[in-house]
Amino acid sequence: MKIIVHIAEYKIAHNSGILLTNGLGSCVAIALYDGRQKLGGLLHFLLPDSSLSVDVSNPAKFADMGTDQLVYDMLESGANIKNIRAKIVGGANMFSQIRRANYVPIGTRNIEAAKTNLERHGIPIVAEDTGKDFGRSVEFHLDSGILIVKSFKMGVVEL
DSSP: OEEEOOTTEEEEEETTOEEEEEEESSOEEEEEEETTTTEEEEEEEOBSOGGGOSOOSOGGGBHHHHHHHHHHHHHHTTOOGGGEEEEEEEOOOTTTTOOOTTOOOHHHHHHHHHHHHHHHTTOOEEEEEEOTTOOEEEEEETTTTEEEEEETTTEEEEO
16 A cells, blocks of 8 residues: 655555655655564655744644654554664755755755754664755665665665
């Protein structure tokens, strides 16, 4: 069964499901997987930190709140924190021609936020396809934990 994860959203599934997300430009997808339970979750977040917004009603919009909620829901669904591994994708600098002094692109900030929040939870990152200047789409296969990354520039990459 294919389950679509939209921007500023996360979903969890078991066994043979496939979690899909498209349109990862500066956004980052965090894929969490407990291989023993064959339980996975996919977060497609937009911003690195909830302090950047007045409206924090949607935790999945932010790396900090979205990661917290995804981890919590995975644990509630039977995952063991010691078995969870992460893969991250996205964080492109889609407008690399724009250069300003002391400006850190949002994609770069999103990558760092993903890493910081996963480290805070003690979840190791086992693979990533991040940065650069092109968008990506993701298929997360929960029967195997394999993450397929598709892009116009690099074709199909398996993580």
